[in-house]
Amino acid sequence: MAFAPSNRPFHHTAASSSSLSMSAALIVQNKGGGHGELGFQLAKSLEGKSKITSITILQDDACNDEKEPFKSYTTDIPNVKVIKANLADDDSMTTANIQSLLGADASFDYVWDNSSKKPVGAGKSICELAANSWNTKVYTYVSSAGMYQPTDDTTFPMAETTPIKEGAGQNQFDSYAIELGLPLVSFRPQYIYGPQSNKNDYIDWYFDRLVRELPLPIPNDGTQKVSLTSSQDVASLLASVLDDEEAAVAQRFFNCGTDELLSYDDVAYLCADAAGIDRSKVMIEHYDAELFGKATFPFRMTDFYVAPDTAKAKLGWAGPSCRLGSDLKEYYYEGYVARGGPTKKMDLGKDYEIVLGSKSYDVDGGGIYDKWDPVVFDSSDVKELKLE
Numbered sequence: 001m002a003f004a005p006s007n008r009p010f011h012h013t014a015a016s017s018s019s020l021s022m023s024a025a026l027i028v029q030n031k032g033g034g035h036g037e038l039g040f041q042l043a044k045s046l047e048g049k050s051k052i053t054s055i056t057i058l059q060d061d062a063c064n065d066e067k068e069p070f071k072s073y074t075t076d077i078p079n080v081k082v083i084k085a086n087l088a089d090d091d092s093m094t095t096a097n098i099q100s101l102l103g104a105d106a107s108f109d110y111v112w113d114n115s116s117k118k119p120v121g122a123g124k125s126i127c128e129l130a131a132n133s134w135n136t137k138v139y140t141y142v143s144s145a146g147m148y149q150p151t152d153d154t155t156f157p158m159a160e161t162t163p164i165k166e167g168a169g170q171n172q173f174d175s176y177a178i179e180l181g182l183p184l185v186s187f188r189p190q191y192i193y194g195p196q197s198n199k200n201d202y203i204d205w206y207f208d209r210l211v212r213e214l215p216l217p218i219p220n221d222g223t224q225k226v227s228l229t230s231s232q233d234v235a236s237l238l239a240s241v242l243d244d245e246e247a248a249v250a251q252r253f254f255n256c257g258t259d260e261l262l263s264y265d266d267v268a269y270l271c272a273d274a275a276g277i278d279r280s281k282v283m284i285e286h287y288d289a290e291l292f293g294k295a296t297f298p299f300r301m302t303d304f305y306v307a308p309d310t311a312k313a314k315l316g317w318a319g320p321s322c323r324l325g326s327d328l329k330e331y332y333y334e335g336y337v338a339r340g341g342p343t344k345k346m347d348l349g350k351d352y353e354i355v356l357g358s359k360s361y362d363v364d365g366g367g368i369y370d371k372w373d374p375v376v377f378d379s380s381d382v383k384e385l386k387l388e
Contacts, residue, residue: 023051023052023053023054023109023110024052024053024054024055024056024106024107024108024109024110025046025052025054025055025056025108025109025110025111025112026056026057026058026102026108026110026111026112026126027039027042027043027046027055027056027057027058027111027112027114028057028058028087028111028112028113028114028115028116028122028123028126029057029058029059029060029063029114029115030060030087030114030115031060031061031062031063031087031088032063032064032067032070032198032199033198033199034191034192034199035114035142035189035192036063036069036197036198036199037068037069037192037194037196037197037198037231038114038142038192038231038234038235038238039057039059039069039112039114040069040070040072040073040076040077040196041069041194041196041231041232041234041235042112042114042235042238042239043055043057043077043080044076044077044235045232045235045236045238045239046239047077047079047080049239049242051242052110052242054081055077055079055080055081056080056081056082056083056102056106056108057073057080057081057082057083058083058085058087058098058101058102058122058126059082059083059084059085060084060085060086060087060088060115061084061085061086061087062086062087062088063084064198067198068196068197068198069196069197069198072196083101083102085098085101085122087115087121087122088121089121090120090121090122091121093121093122093125094125095125095128095129095133097125098122098125098126098129099129099133107133107134107135108130108134108136109134109135109136109137109138110136110137110138110140110242111126111130111134111136111138111139111140112140112141112142112238113126113139113140113141113142114142116141116173117169117170117173118169118170118172118173119172119173119175119176119177123173124176127139127176127177127180127182128180130182131180131181131182132180136182136183137183137245138183138185138241138242138245138248138249139177139182139183139184139185140184140185140186140187140238140241141170141173141174141177141184141185141186141187142187142189142238142256143170143171143173143174143186143187143188143189144168144170144188144189144190145158145188145189145190145255145256145257145306146190147164147165147168147170147171147188148162148163148164148165148188148304148306149162149163149164149165150162150163150304151163156225156303156305157225157227157255157261157305157306157307157309158255158304158305158306159255159310160188160253160254160255160310170186174186174253183245183249184249184252185241185248185249185251185252185254186252186253186254187234187237187238187254187255187256188253188254188255188256188306189229189234189256189257190227190229190256190257190305190306191226191227191228191229191299192228192229192230192231192234193228193229193230193231193324193327193332194230194231194232195231195232195327195331195332195335196231197231200335200336200339201298202228202298202299203228203267203271203328203332203336204336204341205296205297205298206267206268206271207271207275207333207336207341207342208341208344208346209351210268210271210272210275210277210282211275211277211341211342212342212372213281213283214283214348214351214369214372215283215284215285215351215355216268216282216283216284216285217285217287217292217295217296217297217350217351217354217355218264218265218268218284218285218286218287218297219264219286219287219288219289219292219294219295219297219301220286220287220288220289220301220302221286222263222264222265222268222284222286223263223264223265224263224264224299224300224301224302224303224304225261225262225263225303225305226261226262226263226264226267226299226304226305227257227258227259227260227261227262227305227306227307228258228260228262228267228324229256229257229258229320229322230258230320230321230322230324230327232321232322233258233320233321233322234256234257236317236320236321237254237256237308237311237317238256240311240315240316240317241315243315243316243317244314244315244316247314247315248314248315250314251310251314254308254310254311254314254315255306255307255308255309255310255311256306256308256311257305257306257307257308258307258308258320258322259307259308259309259319259320260320260323260324261305261307262324264299265284267324268282268284269282270324270325270328271328271333273325273328273329274325274328274329274332274333275333285354285355287354289301292350292353292354295350295351295354296350296351308320346372348369348372351369352369
């Protein structure tokens with residue numbers, strides 16, 4: 001069977017059935033990854049909104065219930081109804097099947113789609129239900145700032161008017177929702193971290209090298225800016241459409257990120273602070289990006305960041321409540337250690353290639369890498385050379 005309700009217990013809020021139907025919220029949540037924590041944090045944020053009297057999460061059943069944030073659904077958001085379905089099965093996720101799954105009489109005034117990458121399958125069907133059956137007031141889509149294509153004339157932070165990749169799936173989704181006449185609001189987040197995230201690659205890259213006392217190969221001069229936004233602040237932004245629905249729909253597109261802009265080098269020093277490493281011991285190796293490319297570095301080689309100015313101006317969003325430096329100290333580094341970060345196996349070959357020829361640091365002929373990523377020569381398939 002392509003879909004099934006979750007066995008996880010849930011409870012409705014104590015409200016009348018009429019008010020439930022008038023102010024019910026639906027969150028469509030993916031299986032995990034960079035956006036994996038947003039549905040959970042959004043549900044927590046919506047519970048504080050008097051306009052919302054019931055919350056349902058339609059959860060991709062490919063999620064791992066033994067990992068965060070999914071394992072915290074029952075304990076942290078017990079009043080949220082969770083229904084699981086195979087959202088990746090485009091053939092089975094028809095409007096009829098999804099309506100049956102959610103309940104024959106179910107309708108939602110507010111929808112947040114944090115799953116769809118393009119207008120197919122579940123995402124397409126939910127758009128059609130919202131437009132044709134539910135009379136949805138606001139349809140909020142979690143898109144991506146990754147579809148921006150800045151030019152030489154682009155001013156940073158990138159505005160919502162920055163050119164985009166027309167063929168991007170998220171742009172196709174926006175277009176389809178608009179074509180249906182939905183009251184679409186589309187947010188474009190960037191790099192997200194959080195207390196219960198299941199994707200930590202960006203920041204872990206820094207800790208992986210700091211705790212091993214290895215150089216950090218950062219492209220170019222390291223002054224490039226990045227906006228790393230807490231999932232809690234992203235959720236707050238997504239929920240802010242309720243504060244001025246008319247303005248949200250009229251504006252339609254919003255960048256979604258913190259206004260705390262940090263350089264790539266800044267992030268290194270903040271991570272060192274969190275790990276209790278003296279900043280004087282941080283070894284940053286700035287390298288020629290044209291020569292080595294992106295290598296293993298988690299961010300882009302040039303400036304590529306957004307800011308929430310439009311959301312502040314149009315929706316009255318107060319701004320972020322989280323700061324990276326504090327979050328790294330309060331929970332992130334502890335989580336990194338608990339995940340086995342300091343002892344995990346790593347492939348440091350590209351780091352070695354970049355740093356070996358550097359005059360910046362004494363890397364003992366590359367010997368410092370042998371401890372963490374030893375070069376093993378496999379002679380099992382070597383054939384004897386016969387000379388005639």
